[in-house]
Amino acid sequence: MVSNDVVIAVKGLNKWYADFQALKEIDLDVMKGEQIVICGPSGSGKSTLIRCINRLESFQEGSIRVEGVADQNDLLTLRRTVGMVFQQFNLFPHLTVLRNCTLALTRARGLEKAAAEDVALSLLDRVRIREQALKYPGQLSGGQQQRVAIARALCMSPKAMLFDEPTSSLDPEMIKEVLDVMADLASDGMTMICVTHEMGFARRVADRVIFMDQGRIVEAAKPDIFFEAPRNARTRAFLHQIL
Amino acid sequence: MSFFDIFRGILEGMDVTLTVTFMGLCFAIPFGLVAGILQHFLKGASRASVTMIIEFWRSTPVLVLMFMFYYSLPTVGIYLSATLVAASTLGLHVGAYGSQSVRAALQALDRGQVEAGFALGLRRPAILWTIELPQMVRAMLPTFVNQLIQLVKGTSLVALITMSDMTHRAKEISQLTFDPPAIYSALLLAYFILLYPITIFGRWLERKVGQGSGKLMEDHGRGV
Ligand SMILES: Nc1ncnc2c1ncn2[C@@H]1O[C@H](COP(=O)(O)OP(=O)(O)OP(=O)(O)O)[C@@H](O)[C@H]1O
Numbered sequence: 001m002v003s004n005d006v007v008i009a010v011k012g013l014n015k016w017y018a019d020f021q022a023l024k025e026i027d028l029d030v031m032k033g034e035q036i037v038i039c040g041p042s043g044s045g046k047s048t049l050i051r052c053i054n055r056l057e058s059f060q061e062g063s064i065r066v067e068g069v070a071d072q073n074d075l076l077t078l079r080r081t082v083g084m085v086f087q088q089f090n091l092f093p094h095l096t097v098l099r100n101c102t103l104a105l106t107r108a109r110g111l112e113k114a115a116a117e118d119v120a121l122s123l124l125d126r127v128r129i130r131e132q133a134l135k136y137p138g139q140l141s142g143g144q145q146q147r148v149a150i151a152r153a154l155c156m157s158p159k160a161m162l163f164d165e166p167t168s169s170l171d172p173e174m175i176k177e178v179l180d181v182m183a184d185l186a187s188d189g190m191t192m193i194c195v196t197h198e199m200g201f202a203r204r205v206a207d208r209v210i211f212m213d214q215g216r217i218v219e220a221a222k223p224d225i226f227f228e229a230p231r232n233a234r235t236r237a238f239l240h241q242i243l
Numbered sequence: 244m245s246f247f248d249i250f251r252g253i254l255e256g257m258d259v260t261l262t263v264t265f266m267g268l269c270f271a272i273p274f275g276l277v278a279g280i281l282q283h284f285l286k287g288a289s290r291a292s293v294t295m296i297i298e299f300w301r302s303t304p305v306l307v308l309m310f311m312f313y314y315s316l317p318t319v320g321i322y323l324s325a326t327l328v329a330a331s332t333l334g335l336h337v338g339a340y341g342s343q344s345v346r347a348a349l350q351a352l353d354r355g356q357v358e359a360g361f362a363l364g365l366r367r368p369a370i371l372w373t374i375e376l377p378q379m380v381r382a383m384l385p386t387f388v389n390q391l392i393q394l395v396k397g398t399s400l401v402a403l404i405t406m407s408d409m410t411h412r413a414k415e416i417s418q419l420t421f422d423p424p425a426i427y428s429a430l431l432l433a434y435f436i437l438l439y440p441i442t443i444f445g446r447w448l449e450r451k452v453g454q455g456s457g458k459l460m461e462d463h464g465r466g467v
């Protein structure tokens with residue numbers, strides 16, 4: 001399924017928070033239909049990297065192109081091209097599930113309410129939560145909320161999806177329902193970058209697993225190689241710790 | 244004069260009390276919102292000047308401001324009607340307090356929601372309008388009701404710049420019949436009748452908001 005078209009191209013990325021360098025010389029090409037899992041110790045720059053991709057963070061050196069859009073000034077197009085799912089869901093608590101999903105469609109895409117609701121309902125269906133459309137986020141479980149967040153991002157028909165530890169704040173019994181939805185997306189050919197420590201998911205779904213440490217990409221390999229024969233000592237230490 | 248006659252005489256001032264309250268809101272709400280939002284978003288010198296304006300209105304006695312505007316401005320050729328002076332000074336005074344709850348409500352909002360808005364490709368004003376403001380308004384409704392009550396009470400000052408509100412009517416009546424106990428208890432009763440339903444409404448709102456039920460939130464999220 002992975003093609004030769006590059007959807008996200010990161011080149012020579014360097015990022016500082018004041019004096020602290022959070023990302024060092026990051027190069028990463030993500031192909032159309034490719035699923036990438038990023039793991040690494042806390043503070044290694046995983047979140048920073050994916051937040052740079054949709055410019056929730058700015059950076060000082062290097063370039064990031066998404067579907068050829070590299071222009072810093074065209075932030076809106078860029079952000080509508082990649083969807084993002086956060087660890088804390090970040091749903092809008094004052095709006096129904098349905099309105100959470102249609103808000104950007106009507107506000108940013110200019111769709112009519114009825115057309116937006118059609119799109120939203122079909123995506124809520126896809127994450128298997130359509131029957132909750134008229135509830136408020138606070139009335140749903142964590143797993144359900146995260147699935148709504150996924151549907152909300154999918155509404156904008158993104159060319160790629162970014163996930164920042166989407167299951168880390170979920171109770172164990174809810175992790176599977178979210179991972180299943182993500183695996184479905186993957187098998188439909190969605191281009192994805194997932195920061196996650198769910199190694200079972202990585203093995204099953206990822207085309208490439210990336211290990212980051214201290215702001216660098218230390219290792220990037222297909223899952224079988226990554227888990228069976230990592231080249232780098234730090235990767236081995238990390239895997240030893242979490243597996 | 245019977246107590247009832249006195250009471251009826253005082254109610255004749257109700258329209259002035261209500262007019263000043265309503266016009267006062269027309270100053271208080273926009274000023275409170277704009278000043279609070281600016282204070283939240285601005286930085287440096289521009290923020291400091293907004294803060295200064297807010298502090299000016301918070302830290303000066305309304306009565307002095309009313310006298311100032313009503314009696315001193317004419318000496319430099321500016322004539323404002325008593326109603327306008329009353330509504331603007333009271334309104335800006337109450338609005339200045341309100342601006343602080345606006346700012347606090349904005350700061351209390353979780354930053355993640357703003358980021359989610361950005362990630363969906365919304366512009367900053369759309370995020371403010373559809374995500375932040377509705378939640379802020381909701382969080383602020385009980386405070387808003389309290390300030391409305393302050394405003395109504397404050398209107399009793401307008402008697403001192405010649406307006407015939409309920410308090411002024413009471414004064415007038417006391418010149419006709421010397422019966423302070425009856426007159427001032429009738430006046431208290433009149434304010435109480437006006438304010439009590441508002442406090443009840445405020446308490447109901449507070450409960451409603453406290454429950455975090457969706458209904459109220461939705462009303463404010465709709466159509467924006
Ligand atoms: N806004 C910020 N200001 C200053 N430093 C920051 C900021 N955000 C992140 N950092 C620092 O940058 C480094 C990378 O942070 P990042 O959040 O990307 O790590 P992470 O790999 O996602 O970690 P975690 O697994 O804990 O989420 C950390 O050392 C962090 O302290």
Ligand SMILES: [Mg+2]
Nearest residue numbers: 046047048164
């Ligand atoms: Mg992180």
